[in-house]
Amino acid sequence: MRVLEKKDEVRNLVARARVGGRKIGLVPTMGFFHEGHLELMRLCRSRCGLCLVSIFVNPTQFGPAEDFDRYPRDLERDRALAEAESVDLIFAPAVEEMYAPDSSTVVLENLVSRGLCGLGRPGHFQGVATVVAKLFNIVQPDMAFFGRKDLQQLAVIRRMVRDLDFPVRVEAAPIVREPDGLALSSRNVYLEPEQRARAPGLYRALYRGAGMFSGAKGDTSPLLNEIHREIESATGGRLEYLSAVDEEMEEVDDASDCRYLAAALHLGPVRLIDNVEVA
């Protein structure tokens, strides 16, 4: 496995693999791998001849008051974990390699990105869409792999790919959870033991809520209010949002139109997101 820091090195190596007829797979990440990332790598490995993982804590998707500086990083550990998954190539560029000081072009999605996390994190999805567009142009993958935990991110990327005609197939992988139900996240390491113990209450309430929505009709408010109370009382956290949304991440008024329950919860120093599909 090689670790490259320069775009041109990546382009050259990928071009050679492509000439050799290999399918190119990309797993874009911010590093500090957990089992969710490893699942994406396994999916990529099983589908592609060249499996490339990018590690880049992208400053443009963090707000000024967010945790860019203290986002967890450990390249040596990540390298060993990726190697064990038979990844071919890690692309780990410096910020200066990715952004010119006078960089002035962005990719902006205006519909799917508006609600949910878009409300509390203005500019976040612009940063995400822009850096993913860049990675797509650097790597030119045949397939790219994203986790379903970042449900809205996945929807934004799918939209971008469709609207800008990127020749990339977007594949999604299920959420990987701890045995007690907590969705894996690189940020979970910042939970205090007591917060960590209560955090699975988010998933349990969403899961129970999805059961309530399944087959339900009419106004979503009573159901959402109940789930809202349950999440906050079980976790001791504060909900940023709890929403019943359709495939396009639009909030629905009628429970029968609900495809996902999605939430963002502030618990101690951490902002947790999670979602459950309504069957």
Place this chain on the structure above:
Amino acid sequence: MRVLEKKDEVRNLVARARVGGRKIGLVPTMGFFHEGHLELMRLCRSRCGLCLVSIFVNPTQFGPAEDFDRYPRDLERDRALAEAESVDLIFAPAVEEMYAPDSSTVVLENLVSRGLCGLGRPGHFQGVATVVAKLFNIVQPDMAFFGRKDLQQLAVIRRMVRDLDFPVRVEAAPIVREPDGLALSSRNVYLEPEQRARAPGLYRALYRGAGMFSGAKGDTSPLLNEIHREIESATGGRLEYLSAVDEEMEEVDDASDCRYLAAALHLGPVRLIDNVEVA
């Protein structure tokens, strides 16, 4: 020469040419060809193994009060002209082929696109950048060819290519002019004979102005005021802007920093743009 209307047909044909080792060249146009377009095709033909010309009057780069509906179109004439230049492929999609009804993603350049035409045509360069990004993703050209008459467009595209890491080499071709100096434009057909007779006054004044700027130092205002008066009195038109700009399309205060004189002139029903490099 083939004329294709569907993105997938273009992708398939280009993929075959690429496997055959041919360099792919793209000339993005809005059709109604004149000698300026044909020069771009010749340049593309001389540099690339597959020469593809797109013809698409892109609605998203026209403002609501602009001339999208009456922009001149003549696909049969364009087809014959392109064929005579040994173009391999015309891509002439319908609007519905290019934009989903709920399309929600755009490419936005925030610096180079602000002044000059960006002031008078809000949204124009967002439309241009977005459609060119789409064409780049559909065709995946090795090189793309643009005319220097649309100087700011060229700068915006170069920025976008750099900032989003498009693996495309942007090549520029000189402005092609009528014998009397008027820059060729598809819109020139809408000039009345008397307007057409006075229109070359724009180029003559810019050319004389560039001579004044060459070697000049200090405040640009007196020079610009003189050129401004000359353009309006020679043409009978109304200037939208006359600007002394640097390579990044930023207006300069000191004449010694001026790289281009650029202007937009309203003459009868037509908005003419032109520019001259300061040697």
